[in-house]
Amino acid sequence: MDPTIRERKATIRREALARRDAMAEDSRIEASLAVCDAVAAHVAASPAIVSGFLPIRSEIDIRPLMTAFADRGAQLCVPAIVEGELQFRQLLRGAALEPQGFGTFAPGAEAAVLDPELMLIPLAAFDGSGGRVGYGRGYYDRAIARLRQKGLDPVLVGVAFACQEVDAVPMDAHDVRLGMIATEAGIIRPSG
Secondary structure, eight states: OOHHHHHHHHHHHHHHHHHHHHSOHHHHHHHHHHHHHHHHHHOOSOOSEEEOOOOOTTOOOOHHHHHHHHHTTOEEEEEEEETTEEEEEEOOTTOOEEEEETTEEEEOTTSOBOOOSEEEEEOSEEOTTSOEEOSSSOHHHHHHHHHHHTTOOOEEEEEOOGGGBOSOOOOOTTOOOOSEEEETTEEEOOOO
16 A cells, blocks of 8 residues: 555544544434434345444444344344454354454354345545545455455445545555445435
8 A cells, every 4th residue: 555545544534533433422323323224215125145343432333224134134244353354254133242353243253154245334434436444454445355356246335424524535556435325414326
């Protein structure tokens, strides 16, 4: 990665996360519910396999949306970090979860590994053209690249709070743009 891009992304990440952290808890809850409703309404088809995530720190909480997809018949999975890469493990009600680092949890090694058709992706920051800043390790970019190498083309939906939007995200060659971004302010469908 270009060091200049890395530094710019680090600054964008730090500032956007500070804005997110500054949101009142009740505002985060209401905004999370609004995003869940908006995505459920905009994704009319029922994908067979949906990857989501369990929220950390002040991150958006999409568990109601994951439940809505499960109620439509989708299998759910969440990322587990295995040897420095994401593995999407099936999430079943009542299954034990293991710490993954970063304060998040995932099903254990006995869980089925799934290839998601729809990926709900957490964002540190984003722009209107589908650029995203994650937490700086490139996990999602590499996981999406591996899925595409298998001939799969998952629908990529970034989910975040509106306060995390920035004017422009610097992009490296390996960075993957999102097809849709959902915030409490509405749905963004990048054209580029």
